[in-house]
Amino acid sequence: MAPASDMTRRHQELADSVLLFPELPPEFALRAAVALHGVFPFDLAYTAGDPYLQTVAQINDRLGLKSNPLRTVSAVNDKALMREILKGTGVGQVASAEVRTRADLERFAAENGFPLVLKPSRGSASRDVHVVPDGSALSAAASRLAPAAGGGPGGTASWVAEEFLEGREFSVETHSAAGRHQVLAVTEKFTNEHRVEIGHLVPARITEAERALLTAETRSVLTALGVEEGPGHTELILTPRGARVVETHTRPGGDAIVALIRIAEGYDIHELTFSWLAGKSGPSPLRHEPQAGGAAIWFLTAGPGRVTAAGGEEATRASEGVRFASLSAAVGDEVRIARNSRERLGEALAVGDDADSALRRAREAVGRLVVEVEPAGRG
Known part of the structure; x- marks a missing residue:
């Protein structure tokens, strides 16, 4: 599922059939897909973009199609819910709390100290991510709570406050089948002072021990959240206390990470994904020779x-x-x-x-x- 504007001639050549819709609000896309299934049955709904991830999960859940459970995708798309689920598992432990008011934020700061990170529960593309360095910056941060991207019950915006994780940033790219998580690559990430990504490198320049920490934490987080099928992109920081998850996604990484992995590791994530969608995936991912070091x-x-x-x-x-x-x-x-x-x-x-x-x-x-x-x- 993607906006009609994303459909190229090449997409149409590769598809058995193509039906183009205008860009629909998620609730209408759900209704349209369910109605379409009654006329043109399909095996699975899929998207690689954040705007429709929740909608696709609802379509698959409504129609009983094999994919990641709806609760899993909901947790992945809601950072506060993800943290709440992980708190009960002992995996991916990061101090966090959902905040809706200044009092909530002040309480979190009093309990966990500074610096802290404030971000929308349902944000993407690094929008509205704020590092609050000390108490003097708390008022400015609190003023952002009301107009957060997205909203919770009654239209109240939902944010999550988290402890600031100090260390190098990475992402682990995976493909899952029946709950088995195959690691395809570890990407080294670079950010500016506002935590916006300004560079990616594959393979990451890490030791075998560091790779083991990052991949083990990723597999544990995916399992704890109930991820079972398809591509995954998990962002982590390697802290003095070990690898800690920032967030995870049931989709491939953006920013041309797919191309970096194809070139440097020899895995074609799109090929893996569509082989999985077509029911052709074997016990291990397809392997290709890397094109460069x-x-x-x-x-x-x-x-x-x-x-x-x-x-x-x-x-x-x-x-x-x-x-x-x-x-x-x-x-x-x-x-x-x-x-x-x-x-x-x-x-x-x-x-x-x-x-x-x-x-x-x-x-x-x-x-x-x-x-x-x-x-x-x-x-």
């Missing part, structure tokens, strides 16, 4: 202000090892310091003989993208 993507950020010059794409694409590059900023755009992934301005994906060379090439390539910004109030 490492693959990395780096993102361009700038701002705040108005873009006065933009370019450099041709030079970036011609850089050594670059597989693709793009620039989304244009002259006249108003840009801001990136506080979510949609505020990044460009990207470059590069390969290398190893992880270090791939990362260096991606960062150097992004440096060839040109975005000049005139700060607000000048000119």
Whole structure:
């Protein structure tokens, strides 16, 4: 399931039949899919995008189709519910609490101290994630509680407060079948001061012991939440106390992580997923030869202000090892310091003989993208 605008000619060539709908609110998409099943029965509903994950789970649950349980997907999509379920299992222990009022936030801070992280229970793309460093920043953080993205009962916005996890960030990419979680890759992640992802690297530069910690925690979290089928993307921080989960998803990773894994590890997550959907998955994932020793993507950020010059794409694409590059900023755009992934301005994906060379090439390539910004109030 995806917006009709995402359907390319290639998609239509690969599908047995295609029915395009306008972009529907989730509740209407559920009703449409159930009605469609009565005319054109299908084996499973699937999406790789956050907006319809809950809806697809409801469709499969309503029709009795084999997939992850509805409660599992609900927990994955609601960070507060995920934490609550994990508290009862002994897995993925991170101090957290659902907060709806300033008093809730102050109570959490008093019990757990600073810094802390405040984010919407149902947020995505790093939107509205705030690090609260100390008590002086508490009032500003509390003022954000009412207008959170999404809402809870009675329209009240729901947020989750969590302890600040200090350490390097990673994600573990998996594919599950009948509750068995196959690890496909460990991705090393890079973020800015607002916890927005600005780079990814496969394979992650970690020791075997660190890999064991990250993958064991991922498998434990997926099992505790009841994940049984399909692709998974689990974000973790390797802290002095061990690996701690930030969040997990019943979908592949975004930001071209699928491409990085295909290049550097030899697994094609889309092929695995659609083989699973077609009932063709065997006891272990399909294996392909890696194309390079490492693959990395780096993102361009700038701002705040108005873009006065933009370019450099041709030079970036011609850089050594670059597989693709793009620039989304244009002259006249108003840009801001990136506080979510949609505020990044460009990207470059590069390969290398190893992880270090791939990362260096991606960062150097992004440096060839040109975005000049005139700060607000000048000119």
